Amino acid sequence: MNERSSSNQVNSMSVWLAEGQSSQRDMLKSLQALKAQTPTPFTIIASHRQNRPEILEIADKVYYEPSKQSIASDEQSAPQKALPRWQFVLEHAKQNNVKVILTGRNGIDYEAQRKVFDTAGIRLLTGATSVAALQTIDDKFAFMQQCQAHDIPVATAWRFDNTNELEALLAKHGDQPLCVKPVSGIFAQGFWRLDTGKAATEQYDSFEHLYFTDNKKISTAQFINAYTNSQMVKERPIPMLLMPYLAGQEYSIDVVCENGEVLAAITRHKKGKVQHIGYDSAVMEVVIPLIKAFGCDGIVSVQTKADSDGQHRVLEINSRPSGGIGYTAHSGVDLTQVGFGYWLGLTDKPKLADIVKKITPCQMRAVTTSVKIETEE
Structure with missing residues (x-):
């Protein structure tokens, strides 16, 4: 049972x-x-x-x-x-x-x-109120196009489905720092920085990406070779995106929302191993119209990254709570409680302006812990 x-x-x-x-x-x-x-x-x-x-x-x-x-x-x-x-x-x-x-x-x-x-x-x-919205959120290329249609600053991307398309895109855009990632995916799976643009004068060590995998760097030639000869890709084609690499600060934003309205939100960014939690108004100027454009509903997470001019650009929406949703409690505002307190009828509808006043900016560090589990016979 x-x-x-x-x-x-x-x-x-x-x-x-x-x-x-x-x-x-x-x-x-x-x-x-x-x-x-x-x-x-x-x-x-x-x-x-x-x-x-x-x-x-x-x-x-x-x-x-x-x-x-x-x-x-x-x-x-x-x-x-x-x-x-x-x-x-x-x-x-x-x-x-x-x-x-x-x-x-x-x-x-x-x-x-x-x-x-x-x-x-x-x-x-x-995370939304229609299958179409969720499918668009999941498809990073379609997502980018809809952001552009709503004049929302978003990371530019070009789709490729084979080596010829990739090489054509590199010939056209290779004078700038670039990166690649799958059209659909989570947890930065398949994301790699390429040594294009200025980085081309300091080509990435072909062994470095195997040794320092967390750096997410790979030489362009090595990526092309791996992609071209991949048996996995031949058996199960994986649509990919080529994108300008944004070198600015990345933000994760946890959002409680209803039919496109932001009810509560907390922004956080990471420096080293330390998470900085609070409410960044400049980031939210991008997030609020984004949530409205996609009719987001529930608890979702948004990723943004700043370009060389300091403009915050949207990377993606995850139509579910982030792995760091629990971190929000350190700010004095637990977004899980805010959302479910309202949806269960225990509290009044949250107002973003009121929530912002309750947020106490703070810093926190995630630690690894352990839990003993009892196996079932």
């Missing part, structure tokens, strides 16, 4: 955090703190495809989401029991009087079924 309950108490309403990328545990801890602060009872539900006790132990009630493997197994033995993830969650959500669901990493699947969640009285948080 894909269910485990740590409490027999049935509360009047529930909130559900589905499988996320990297912030599910921190958000569950914030919700438990919110629950302790309010007289209104609610149950905190979490779900995941895998047995992740270090995450799920924070919830009041736990479900294990169907995985592709489990669905395939069910189809062989009992096809009538095979449920899509969204339907599995919906049925259990109705049983538990869930009022709010944060979908985590599978937002598009849920978003396609928004009407049935609305009919069930469930506030669905996918």
Whole structure:
């Protein structure tokens, strides 16, 4: 049975955090703190495809989401029991009087079924309010084009799907520092800086990118050779982007939003290992119209980077909470609590101007810790 309950108490309403990328545990801890602060009872539900006790132990009630493997197994033995993830969650959500669901990493699947969640009285948080918006956010080239259409400063990009297109682009734009990254991806997967422009006079060591992988540098010739001869790319084509490399300060912005309106936000940037947390108005001048243009809804994260003139340019929107959403609590404003307090009806609708006044700028350093887990027999 894909269910485990740590409490027999049935509360009047529930909130559900589905499988996320990297912030599910921190958000569950914030919700438990919110629950302790309010007289209104609610149950905190979490779900995941895998047995992740270090995450799920924070919830009041736990479900294990169907995985592709489990669905395939069910189809062989009992096809009538095979449920899509969204339907599995919906049925259990109705049983538990869930009022709010944060979908985590599978937002598009849920978003396609928004009407049935609305009919069930469930506030669905996918990062936007349409499949088209989520697909555009996920496609970094389409995302750039829509930003340009709305006059939002955005990092320029040129798409390539093969070596000939890449070499043509390099011939045209190679007089400046450039970088590459996939059209779709997370966690900087596939991002590399190239030794073009001024860097071409100091070509990157061909071995350096293997030794210092965190530097994300690779010689242009080495990248072209690897891309051209990649068996992985031949079997599964990966659309890529060639982009000017922006050398300015990068920012991560956590945003609580509703139908394109920013309700609360906290900006942070990293210097060395130290995170600087606060509210940078210059960065938010780019973020606020961006959230409106894409109709963002829920808790999302935005990345920006400054160009050589100091202009903040949008890199991407992640249609889900960032891995650092828990850091916001150090500023005196816990964005998880701000958002869910409102969506659960525990607080009034947040106003950005009021939230900004409560933010205390601070610095913090992330540390690695450990959690003992008990294996299931």
